[in-house]
Amino acid sequence: MIKGVIFDLDGVLVSTDKMHFYAWKKLAHKLGITNYTEEDNKRQKGVSRMESLEVVLSKGTTIYSREDKLKFAEEKNKYYVELLESLDSQAVLIDVIETLEMLKDRGVLIGIGSASKNTPLILDKTGLNKYIDEVSCGLDVTKSKPDPEVFIVAAKKLNLKNEECLVVEDSKSGIVAARACHMRSLGVGPEHEQLGADYNSLTMQSNVDWDELLS
Ligand code: BG6
Ligand code: MG
Numbered sequence: 001m002i003k004g005v006i007f008d009l010d011g012v013l014v015s016t017d018k019m020h021f022y023a024w025k026k027l028a029h030k031l032g033i034t035n036y037t038e039e040d041n042k043r044q045k046g047v048s049r050m051e052s053l054e055v056v057l058s059k060g061t062t063i064y065s066r067e068d069k070l071k072f073a074e075e076k077n078k079y080y081v082e083l084l085e086s087l088d089s090q091a092v093l094i095d096v097i098e099t100l101e102m103l104k105d106r107g108v109l110i111g112i113g114s115a116s117k118n119t120p121l122i123l124d125k126t127g128l129n130k131y132i133d134e135v136s137c138g139l140d141v142t143k144s145k146p147d148p149e150v151f152i153v154a155a156k157k158l159n160l161k162n163e164e165c166l167v168v169e170d171s172k173s174g175i176v177a178a179r180a181c182h183m184r185s186l187g188v189g190p191e192h193e194q195l196g197a198d199y200n201s202l203t204m205q206s207n208v209d210w211d212e213l214l215s
Contacts, residue, residue: 001164001214001215002108002164002165002166002184002213002214002215003108003109003158003160003164003165004108004109004110004111004133004155004158004160004164004165004166005103005108005109005110005111005165005166005167005168006111006112006113006136006151006154006155006158006165006166006167006168006183007110007111007112007113007167007168008046008112008113008114008167008168008169008170008171008174009112009114009116009119009122009123009137010045010046010114010116010170011045011093011170011171011189012093012168012169012170012188012189013092013093013096013112013126013128014087014091014092014093014122014126014128015091015093016084016087016091016122017041017045019080019083019084019087020041020044020052020080021038021041022079022083023076023077023079023080023083024036024041024044024052024056024076026076026079027056027072027075027076027079028056028059028060030075031056031057031060031062031072032060033056033057033059033060035059036056036059040055040056040059042191043055045170045171045172045173046115046144046145046169046170046171046172046173046174047115047144047145047171047173048115048138048144049073049076049077049115049117049138050069050073051144053069053072053073053076057069057072077117077118080118081118081121084118084121084122084125087122087125087126088125088126088127089126089127091126092126092127092128093203094203095203095204095205095206096128096204097131098204098205099204099205099210100128100131101131102210104131106214108214109133109134109158109160110131110132110133111132111133111134111135111136111154111155111157111158111165112132112134112135112136112137112154113136113137113150113151113153113154113167113174114136114137114138114150115137115138115144115145115150116137116138117137117138117139119135119137119138119139120135120137120139123135133158134154134157134158135154135157136150136151136153136154136157137150138150140153141153144173145171145173145174145176145177146172146173146174146176146177146180147177147180148177148178148180148181148183150177151165151167151177151178151181151183152181155181155183162181162182162183163182163183165183165184166183166184166185166186166213166214167183167184167185167186168185168186168188168204169185169186169187169188169195169197170187170188170189170191170192170195171195172194172195172196175187175195175196175197176196178197184198184199184213185197185198185199186198186199186200186201186204186208186213187199187200187201188200188201188202188203188204189202190202199213
């Protein structure tokens with residue numbers, strides 16, 4: 001039986017993906033990279049900040065030092081955090097509040113398993129904080145998805161066994177990570193059919209039998 005649901009954040013609970021894209025695009029332009037596209041941005045889903053940077057740099061020809069790369073990642077984050085300033089509850093995706101309230105009513109614990117180091121800021125600005133029992137994010141882990149570390153930490157914080165947790169994800173790397181630590185998964189979002197999750201649905205309510213999922 002499922003006792004806890006661990007949600008990815010970007011693209012699952014909140015619509016921040018475009019903001020990530022704009023911030024990376026701004027950095028890319030500054031570095032003279034003009035061919036970075038939304039298609040490239042898809043490959044950055046669920047991937048850590050430094051690995052996301054590699055996706056951008058791979059579109060150019062210059063080889064940069066580790067020091068430069070850290071500077072670029074920081075710069076992108078500065079642009080991203082500027083965009084997050086305007087974030088509020090309107091950024092919460094469709095069906096999310098309904099789902100979180102349903103889980104609370106059933107006594108199911110709610111965790112976050114996100115690569116983002118901005119998770120606390122985003123939960124605060126969107127008002128989602130009040131629904132969340134435990135957060136595991138980029139600040140808690142050293143390995144990023146598809147490594148399962150972020151979900152294992154979330155389960156530990158929730159005091160649950162991995163098998164008692166269900167993961168909700170919008171990225172392939174997240175689904176692979178869930179499987180690697182024996183957690184069942186629900187894939188959501190525009191690419192839900194291609195994620196290879198145990199269950200999939202465009203949104204968290206459109207095609208989901210939560211009784212079955214939680215059993
Ligand atoms: C993930 C996003 O949730 O967080 C990635 O899907 C992003 O695109 C990663 O790179 C890290 O986010 P942040 O906020 O720590 O730069
Ligand atoms: Mg995501």
